[in-house]
Amino acid sequence: MTAAPVLTEELFREDATLLACEARVIAHGEGGVLLDRTVCYPLGGGQAGDTGWLSAGPQRWRITDTRKSKEQPGAIVHLMDGDALPAVGTAVHVDVDAARRQAHRRFHTATHLLCALLPYPVDGCSITEAYARLDFHTDQPFDKEAIQAGLDRLVAEAHPVRHRWISEAELDANPGLVRSMSVQPPRGLGRVRVLEVEGVDLQPCGGTHVANTAEIGAVVVTKIEKKSAKTRRVVLGFAG
Template identity: 85%
Template sequence: MMTQELFREDAMLLHCDATVTGVGEGGVLLDRTVCYPLGGGQAGDTGWLIAGEQRWRVTDTRKSKEQPGAIVHLIDGDPPALGAAVRVEVDAARREAHRRFHTATHLLCALLPYPVDGCSITETYARLDFHTDEPFDKDAIQAGLDRLVAEAHPVRHRWITEAELDANPGLVRSMSVQPPRGLGRVRVLEIDGVDLQPCGGTHVSNTAQIGAVVVTRIEKKAAKTRRVVLGFAG
């Protein structure tokens, strides 16, 4: 059974009611969830499952290896029973960090027009690896980020058909993560006047909500790879 992915349409939704549809792979499968599973460079959500007085800590969220389209919530302790009704709650602070960092990486893509060959979005930092041998100016990148955040560009997602994506192959910036195929449509993230590319992650709704992010370092990882690492100010 596939899991309804509520986070795809509303990254601000932090809880929902769900039913346990399976137990295995170290966790619990649900019919619907607000928890984002590890993928696309973004870490999985953590949080809680709640049933009455019982609480289970969700230590990670992953895509099921055994049931395509299902999401596994890794938990501490013995799982709830099959068919049990539970409340799913996301760790709000972790989700907020992921949303801010992920949108900030899209701003980096707008500032640095090179293919992306690596990405990691976590609670404490984000990084993008760009396929280029061009040198990067840390101060210039920081100034660009500060400007795009301050300009308060609206951020929204929409869906396009796979045919539309095929007609616009330049929308795909990543060399290592390709949009999922076979569903007939692809989710794209649009930062008004700044960036448009396929993305299934969680984001803020306006660049101003990213707040103060800093370029903590720039590294030459290989002859054709330049890494930019972001952190939060303070």
């Protein structure tokens, strides 16, 4: 398989704390603008896309969502408010909505803790600013209080969180690293990004995360649902 050329440099992959960058508009399309580089995470892997702002001098545009381009693989589309978009070639400053990004980082890392506490395949995931949910493929009942206690313990233990890259061959040799039944790691790039919660969890993931489980803070199990005979859903929210 030949990998698509990288049209948008994905700065968020290496540094989830990076909230701003300089970029250039390379195209219009799909309801927004494509940039040569960005700090905005696009919808994918169950995680919602970032929002934020573009600015060029006194002009300012609202980024309402961020998506992977369907028409130009390797590019990222920043959906915009209004019709008057910055012209192709314009140098722009990109700012991420910091509060939304931090919520995504906290919730996404918390879902990795859930995966460690509940050793079942994952067949659905949603990470938003307001909540996170994971669907587990099992018919076993879940104990809400036990899951909450496990989350509280792992957060308090302050485990370091880091990402690294492994080869596709390494992933093939360790198929148990893939927990998701519905989303597979992208192929054709020669390498796969994995997220490690030290001593707790290791699996492929391209999302944004905190650097230590202590940064997750107070998260609560708001709901346990039986979605089907073989699906149990856990929903998380922020305390308070």
